[in-house]
Amino acid sequence: MCGMSQQPPERSTVPRRPRPDASMSLLTNVMDHSLDDGYAEAASRRAADGTAGVPRTLKAKLGLAAGLVLAALVVTVGAAQAREDAPVVAKEREELIDRIESGSATADSLEKDIESLRTEVGKRQREALQKHGGDQGALVGLLSGSTAVHGPGLKLVVDDAKGSDTGGGGPRESAGFSDTGRLRDRDMQRIVNGLWQSGAEAVSINGQRLTALSAIRAAGDAILVDNKPLGPPYTVLAVGDGQRLADRFQGSSDGQYLAALRENFGIRTKITAEDEVRLPAAPSVSVRIAEPTAGKGTS
Incomplete structure (x- = not known):
């Protein structure tokens, strides 16, 4: 019986699959030889x-x-x-x-x-003003803010933007303040000045009566009115000719400035004409005495 020549086994044509950790040789070496x-x-x-x-x-x-x-x-x-x-x-x-x-x-x-x-x-200052103010005592008391007033006017509510606790830079950033959607003291100053120029006879912010000597400043992110901190929302009441006062304010440069704050920075505002608003008297008013200038007569 003749022998048949043995054929070498056929090699598989299927490529061998590489080891899963072939690409991690350094990590494998560290684990095996710690x-x-x-x-x-x-x-x-x-x-x-x-x-x-x-x-x-x-x-x-x-x-x-x-x-x-x-x-x-x-x-x-x-x-x-x-x-x-x-x-x-x-x-x-x-x-x-x-x-x-x-x-x-x-x-x-x-x-x-x-x-x-x-x-x-x-209280004693108001009593002295009424006693010695003569015929113009009531007018002087109104202008100085020493007496409570009520009448037609407007109500302006201004609030910070939603999510205003997040920081960021912007065109309003100056003097250490960042554009966070917070209402600033300089914004409130423009609002109040715009109301005065539009014909307001008396103004208050969150129940704090403003006078000719009132100061609106800042301490950090808080707004101070006569050194008293106020928090949002800020309710501004103004005594005047209701709707006319509101229209004049919204058409003024300061009213447009407030509208720009609303559109560009999300400051929330709401203004309404009121049949009657009540403003308290200023807590303290400095009483000053005027004297004629030396060498000139008085009429």
Whole structure:
């Protein structure tokens, strides 16, 4: 029987699939050989010399025991000291809290006294103005803001834009303020001045009566009116000829400025003509005495 020549096995034509971690050879090497070769050699040498593991000589064992005892002593003393100091720290904290609460109560009491005295001073000033103002006492009281007024007028509510707590730069950024959609003191100044120029006879912001001596300033992002902080929404009341006052203000440059704030920065505004608005008297008015100039007669 004649032998048949054996054919070599056919090679598969299907390409071998590469290993999933073929592209991560460096990471694979680090995982497989986490110990540096030098450290591995040193550990093998110590194991061969019998110096690996715990010390074997009596002197080394005593040294290790002494070190452990010293470490335990330090930890124990520290824990005992912390436990001993805890009541003292807690007592000092309670005393500090009591002092803060006492100081806050004293400040609140003084603030109430100041407000009461300011109200009393304003009341006596108004009485003196009515008594010595003559025929023009009522007009002077109205113009100076020392008397409460009511009548037709307008109500303007101005509020910050929605989400105004987010920062960002913009054309309104100046003097440390950023364009955050917040109404600024300079914006309120223009609004009030526009109302005066449009014919308002009396103006108040959030119940704070404005006079010829009122100041609108800023402290951080807060608006101060005569050093009193006001928060949004800002309700501006103005006594005047209702709808005519509203139309004149909206047509003025300051009214257009407010409209630009609404369109460009999201400042929310609402203006309505009212049949009657009530404005309180200014809390304190400085009374001044006029004297004729020397060398000139008076009419």
